[in-house]
Amino acid sequence: MRDDEFEPRLGRIGRGKDTWYLNKVVKAARRAGMKSGSRSRRFDGSRIGRGASIARVLRSRDRLGSFRSRRVIVKMRPVVLRGKGIGGARAHLSYIQRDGVTREGQPGALYAADRDVADGKAFLERSSGDRHQFRFIVSAEDADQYQDLKPFVRRLMRQMEEDLGTRLDWVAVDHFNTGHPHTHVVLRGTNDRGDDLVIAREYISHGARQRAIDIVTLDLGPRTDLEIEERLRADTAEERLTAIDRRLIRDMDEIRIVSASDSDPFQQSLRIGRLQKLGRMGLASHIGGDSWRLEPDLADALRRIGERGDIIRTMQRELTAQNVERAAADRAIYNPMAENAAPIIGRVILRGLADEHADRHYLLIDGIDGRTHYAEIGKGEVVEPIADNAIVQISPRASGVRPVDRTIAEVAAANGGRYTVDAHLKHDPSASERYAETHVRRLEAMRKVTRSVEREPDGTWIITPDHLDKVEKFEARQLRDRPVTIETxxxxxxxxxxxxxxxxxxxxxxxxxxxxxxxxxxxxHEVRAAQAMRRQWLVAEQLAEEQNGTIRFRPDLIAALQRRELLRIAGQLSNELGVPFAETKLHDEVHGRLARAVNLTSGRYALIERSRDFTLVPWRPVLERQIGKPVSGIMRDGGISWTIGRQRGGPSFS
Structure with a gap:
């Protein structure tokens, strides 16, 4: 270019004089019904991260792939580790190594890329500073044909390393305790440079699965016609949603009528067999000839039936493993959402995973009503550990907008959409500061889980007019994650x-x-026998007496038994700590350092260390994060009112 001065003319690009003819052509093409060659695609972030380009290639190949390829399911999800996440990672690693997952019924053994026995503790130590980790399940339909799954999993992980362009740090466990052998893989969320490992969502959804399909198909060969036909014939008798059902639903008309005939004789035999099975299940009705009417919501009904069948098989398998004999009529699936759902009380037989990918847990309860109950308890990370053989009560969890939420909305509406403790006390002079702080904790919980409310640097909360709608969404999510309340x-x-x-x-x-x-x-029956033995023991200990065939208990029975155990355990702790025990009485003030929790048969207590002695006081869940910190409180009838920290005006908990 020359150095001559020039005068720029501002305007839109591509608006020259010669574009009028192109515009006329485009408009004419649109009028003729032709679609534009450039299609706008909304950005959804699925291609951010490693493996995005290879995932697109694999996905396009998958659309054109052969139906003879072996079928594999790969479910992968990222899990945040910061905060309480590392505890959940430890629990997950422990669970996938539980007893009875090998072919011989032994505990699962972790393995890695270069060793058959991996150190889970060392893996967790390396993961302690990670932002996240990936957990996924690899389940090949024909995995039972593998003598050992380790070579297959290692080849898959090596292929993923090539696709993602980094070395991967992972451990895995093979499970053979279900009808379909599968592998749990835990992958650190860091790359070989120590930075956060970000995998494209498209690779998570499609890329890893297609790689697994390629490996299994190469190992076992493409599916033969005979194998495909056997799978389809087996589907006609299944009590779950199958590929045949999906085709029937796709072929039915607006009044849900579908024909059993098909141009392919084999496909026609499948349709007839499946429709007859659906008819016996009450999900389809024959209306004459080759026409059938399908029931509304057929797919959802089959999914529910399939889930129920899986639960029944799980109960049968676990009860047999635990040597618990219960008649089929005495097995029940607990539904907390049912109308008038009542609590259940019983002994914990087992805690297991209802959905291993989503980390949803269940409890198998041997109830005092003589029945065995299967109760889904939600996400494992929000449910505290429960010991086997513990006696628990499971109740439906209350949900919905609470009075505290309405109060927040009222205070904010009167203060320009802002909520603070001072504004609350001004709005309601009869309220205490401690009461107002419970509202702040409610907002903190919503912000942590859904980030639907905002807090300004000075502590002011921004409350929008649709706050109660946000509360309903928050409660719905909480109910989904934890559908029941569990009391030990x-x-x-x-x-x-x-x-x-x-x-x-x-x-x-x-x-x-x-x-x-x-x-x-x-x-x-076991509880009744234990109660009879307990009555005899109480009489022998002079804590009860028998009069005319009736047992009368001392009025202070519970308090006396609690004090007996407290003094006995306190004596043991005094020898251990080398300082005397000081009993805390009603209205006494408690000051000291929260050392740890002490589990007694009577309940859980907090050990408070002081300069010259220690004391034991009833535990409260709010103390969980305060271990090692100074605390103070006042002993009251219902427990103890805590003030965390020595600073004046620190947060208090009743």
Missing amino acids: LSAVPLDRLPNAEAATWLDRELVTDSPIPVRDAGFG
Whole structure:
């Protein structure tokens, strides 16, 4: 270019004089019904991260892929580790190594890329500073044809390293305890440079699965016509949603009528067999000739039936493994959403995974009603550990907008959409600061989970007019993650309660004015026998007396038993710590350092260390994050009112 001066003319690009003819051509093409060659695509972030380009290639090849390819399911999800996440990672790693997952019924063994026995503790230590990790399940339909799954998994992970352009740090466990052998893989969320490993969502959804399909198809060969036909014939008798059902639903008309005929004789035999099975299940009706009418919501109904069948098989398998004999009629699936759903009380037989990919757990409960209950309890990370053989009560969890939410909305509406503790106290002079702080904790919970509310640097909360709608969405998510409330009635097994020198669940049931009905069957029969033994022990200890065939208990029975155990355990702790124990009485002030929690048969207590002695006071969940910190409080009838920290005006908890 020359150095001559020039005068720029501002305007839109591509608006020259010669574009009028092109515009006329485009308009004419649109009028003729032709689609534009350039299609706008909304940005969704699915191609951000490693593996995006290879995922697009694999996905396009998948659309054109052969139906003879072996079928593989790969479910992958990222999990945040910061905060409480590392505890969840530890629990997940422990669970996938649980007993009974190998072919021989032994605990699972972790392995890695270069060793058959990996160190899970070392893996967690390396992961302690990671932002996230990836957990995924690899399940090949024909995995039972592999003598050992390790070579297959290692080849898949090596292929993923090539696709993602980095070395991967992972451990895995093979499971053979279900009808379909599968592998759990835990992958660190860092690359070989120590930076965060970001995998494109498109690769997570499609790329890894297609790589696994390629490997299995290469190992076992393409599916033969005979294999494909056998799979399809087996589907005609399944009590779940199948590929045949999806085709029937696709072919039905607007009044849900579908024909059993097909141009292919084999496909026609499949359709007829499947429609007859659906008819026996009450999900389809023959209306004459080759015409059938499908029931509304057929797909959802089949999914529910399939899930119920999986649950029943799980209950049968686990009860057999635990040597618990219960009749089929005494097995129930607990539905907390059912109308008038009542709590269930019983012994924990097992805690397991209802959905291993989504980390949704269940409890198998041997109830005092003589029945065995399957209860889904939600995401494992939000449910505290529960010991096997513990006695628990499971209740439907309350949900919906609470009075605290309405109060926040009212205070904010009167203060220009802002909520603060000072504004609350000004709006309601009768409210205490402690009461207002419960509203702040509610907002903190919403911000942490859904980020639907904002807090300014000075502590002011921005409350929008649709705040109650946000609360409903927050509660719906909470209910999905934790559908039930679990209360541990006794962490000590039933067989140790009749002679326990402590206040037990049996004692509380014996002295209550409204005892829970106990059926004389199954675990209920064991509870009745334990209650009879406990009455005899209480009489022998002069804590109860028998008069005219009736047992009368001391009015202070529970308090006396609690104090017996407290003094006994305190004596043991005094020898361990080398300082005396000081008993805390009603209205006493408590100041000291929260050392740890102490689990007693009577309940959980907090050990408070002081300069010259220590004390034990009832535990509250709010203390969980305060271990090692100074605390203070006042002993009251219902427990203790805590103030965390020594600073004046620190947060308090009742």
